[in-house]
Amino acid sequence: xxxxxxxxxxxxxxxxxxxxxxxxxxxxxxxxxxxxxxxxxxxxxxxxxxxxxxxxxxxxxxxxxxxxxxxxxxxxxxxxxxxxxxxxxxxxxxxxxxxxxxxxxxxxxxxxxxxxxxxxxxxxxxxxxxxxxxxxxxxxxxxxxxxxxxxxxxxxxxxxxxxxxxxxxxxxxxxxxxxxxxxxxxxxxxxxxxxxxxxxxxxxxxxxxxxxxxxxxxxxxxxxxxxxxxxxxxxxxxxxxxxxxxxxxxxxxxxxxxxxxxxxxxxxxxxxxxxxxxxxxxxxxxxxxxxx
Ligand code: SF4
Numbered sequence: 337x338x339x340x341x342x343x344x345x346x347x348x349x350x351x352x353x354x355x356x357x358x359x360x361x362x363x364x365x366x367x368x369x370x371x372x373x374x375x376x377x378x379x380x381x382x383x384x385x386x387x388x389x390x391x392x393x394x395x396x397x398x399x400x401x402x403x404x405x406x407x408x409x410x411x412x413x414x415x416x417x418x419x420x421x422x423x424x425x426x427x428x429x430x431x432x433x434x435x436x437x438x439x440x441x442x443x444x445x446x447x448x449x450x451x452x453x454x455x456x457x458x459x460x461x462x463x464x465x466x467x468x469x470x471x472x473x474x475x476x477x478x479x480x481x482x483x484x485x486x487x488x489x490x491x492x493x494x495x496x497x498x499x500x501x502x503x504x505x506x507x508x509x510x511x512x513x514x515x516x517x518x519x520x521x522x523x524x525x526x527x528x529x530x531x532x533x534x535x536x537x538x539x540x541x542x543x544x545x546x547x548x549x550x551x552x553x554x555x556x557x558x559x560x561x562x563x564x565x566x567x568x569x570x571x572x573x574x575x576x577x578x579x580x581x582x583x584x585x586x587x588x589x590x591x592x593x594x595x596x597x598x599x600x601x602x603x604x605x606x607x608x609x610x611x612x613x614x615x616x617x618x619x620x621x622x623x624x625x626x627x628x
Pocket of ligand 1: 393444447448451529533
C-alpha cells in the first residue's frame, strides 16, 4: 500500500476518533457501498465509539442482504438495521401499487421517502454527529465539502472522513484488507440501491445511469457530470477501463443529489406526521396530473 494511502488511512482514523471524542452520540450511516465498507472496517479495527446502522428498504437486492450477513459475521461491532414504518408502506402501496414508483417521479420520491427518509430520521434521532462515506471526486458538487461541518438539515455535525480518498484508494484498501463488498460491484453495478430501481451499466455509460433508469434523462440531470473532450463523463471513462466500478455509496451517506435523481434522504427533517401528509400530497398531485 502506498505511503499516500497509508497517510489517508491514518487521517481517516484520526477523524473517526475526533468525532467520537468531541460528540456524545456518533452514528455511521452505512449504505453498504464500497466506501462505507472501508469505514466499517476501520471502525471495527480501531473501535472509536461510533455505532453503525443501515437501512433495509424492503426492496434490496439479494447480494445486499448477503453482504449484511457477511458484515455481521465478520465484524464484532453490531450493525443496526432500520426498517420502514409498516403502516406508511401499506399506505403507500394501497395508494400507488406495489411498484408504483415506476409511474412518476413524484411516486418514486414518495416511495424513497417512506422506505428511506423516514427510517433515516429515526436512525439519526438522538445523535449529535454522523459519519458518511462521501468522497470529493464523486461529484463536482462535492468539491467544497469539508471533512467536518454542521449539517443544518439534520441538525447535527457531519463528518466525511473519506473526502480525499479516490476510487482507486477505496478499492486498494478493500483488496488489501479483504474487506467484504457487495458482489454486484463485480457485475457493473457502480451505484447500488433497491433492486427494482437499479440496473447494471455498460462500459461508457454514466455511473448513475443504472439508478431509476426509466426516468427521463432530462428530469434526472443534476449537473454533476462534467463532459470530457471525448464526450464521455470522467466517471464514464473510468468505468470503461476498470472491471470493478466500485460504489457511488448510495444514499444514506449522500446529500448532494439535487434535482429529481435523489431519494430525498437529505431533505429537511420531517416528522412521521409530515411524511404521511407527504404521501397524501403526492397522491393528490398524481390525481391532478392524470385528470389534466
Ligand atoms: S429506490 Fe425504488 S424501491 Fe427503493 S425506496 Fe426508492 S423508489 Fe422505492
